[in-house]
Amino acid sequence: MKKKGIITVLSVVVVLFLIGWVLQNNKKKNAETTAVVASGNSGAVTVKTEKVTKTDIDLDFSSNGTFLANQDLTLSAENSGRVTRVLVDEGARVSKGQIVARIDNELLSVDVETAQASYQNALRDLERYESSFKTGGVTQQQLDNARLNVRTLQARVQAAARKSSDANIKAPISGIVNKRFIEQGSYVNPGAQLFEIVDVNKLKLKVTANEGQVVNLKLGDRVMIKSSVFPQSSFSGKVSFIAPKADNSLNFPVEVEVSNTAGGQLKAGMYGTAVFDFPQQAPALTVPRTAFIGSVNSNKVFVLNENKAEERNVTAGRILGERVEILEGLKDGETVITSGQINLVNGTEVQAVK
Missing domain, CATH: 2.40.30.170 (Efflux pump adaptor protein, beta barrel domain)
Incomplete structure (x- = not known):
């Protein structure tokens, strides 16, 4: 029993020794690898750059x-009735106010005559009321009602006359009849399409x-x-x-x-x-839109200064496609960083590549 215990302890010791040796060996190899990498890398951030120069501005x-079409409308009926005449066809040129069709206005004429008769009767009644008011035969309120009735019937006459005149369909604009939706003899209701004029x-x-x-x-x-x-x-x-x-x-x-x-x-x-086509523009300093930190609105770029990134405030002018005009903050011949800005802060060491 004692012999088996001694063997177990020795086995554990050997295993621990082997584990320690492997770990130490790996640590040594990692250190050697790190040293090799460090010796081949200066720590500079790789960026792309472009020299600032004046370029021709082309706004064209x-x-x-x-x-x-300058005007394109569909002429619709305002009254109901039967189309008695169609005076223009598709392709015809019409002038504003020209009669293009007629709708039977027999019923509309009757409305005008009826409204006119009621209006004349109201005028005679008003005359009688005004005469009676002078002798005390009617009250002021009755006289006012008679006057109101005259004004109401006068408006009715005007409305009826307007509807009667609308029986003559007139072109609201000058143009060409592009489509005709009606035929002679057809019956139309208010809102029905009649012509398309362009x-x-x-x-x-x-x-x-x-x-x-x-x-x-x-x-x-x-x-x-x-x-x-x-x-x-x-x-x-x-x-x-x-x-x-x-x-x-x-x-x-x-x-x-x-x-x-x-x-x-x-x-x-x-x-x-x-x-x-715009007039010839004077040459101006421009940089790529990608040169700006974040966006053009930031008005900040990185300038290459002795292998270091220098943050610079600029004033952006016109946006010309993929380039931006620089009004202030840069000089002709300076170098701006156009990519890799996400890894940069002011003073970061950089390495420019083509």
Whole structure:
């Protein structure tokens, strides 16, 4: 029994010795590896850089869109009745106020005559009341009611006459009849569609501009318009609307008014391209947008100064696509860090790579 106990103790001692030797050996190897890594690495953070120089500023851009009619409306019936005449067809050019159809106004004429007769009768009653009031035959209230009745019936006459005149359907705008929804002899109710009239003497080209482009636009700017349907022709337009708010894609809707009087070549629904041409700009200092710490709004960049990162406050100007104009804070020939800023603080040692 004593012999077995001695063997067990010796076995434990041997195992502990072996474990200690393995741990010591691993520690030595790790130390050697660390020493090798340390000897080959200076601790500098790897970054990309770019030299600050003056570059030409090009504000010109183009944007595609769709032509829309200057005015496009559907003329509807205001009264019920049977269509007795249709005076225009699809494709006809009409002027504002021109009669385009007539609705049977026999019942409307009866309403006018009835209202007119009631009005004349009320006038005679008013005369009698005014005469009787002078002799004390009627009260002031009865006289006032008679006067109110006259005014009410007079308004009824005007309304009936207006409805009767509405039997002549008139074009509310000048343009071209794009669709005709009625036929002679058909019966229409109030609100029924009669004609679709489109004014294409002027068109609107709806395009978009991003935040860097829209700041250079103003109402009235002249714009050259191109159309793939007429590649040899160009059209003149002017900016008529600039949205004060961006859409869901963070672009700003812009409308360009285009004159289409020369032959009416352009049609609503065609595609077009607005070419925005700006005067030549003086060269300016620019840096990539990626040079800014966080975002352009931070107005902070890192400048490479003797292999160290120096935080610098700058004043950003116009955003020109992927580059940003620098108004103050940098000089021509300095070097800015364009990537790796997340690992930097002021004074960090850096190593620039291509």
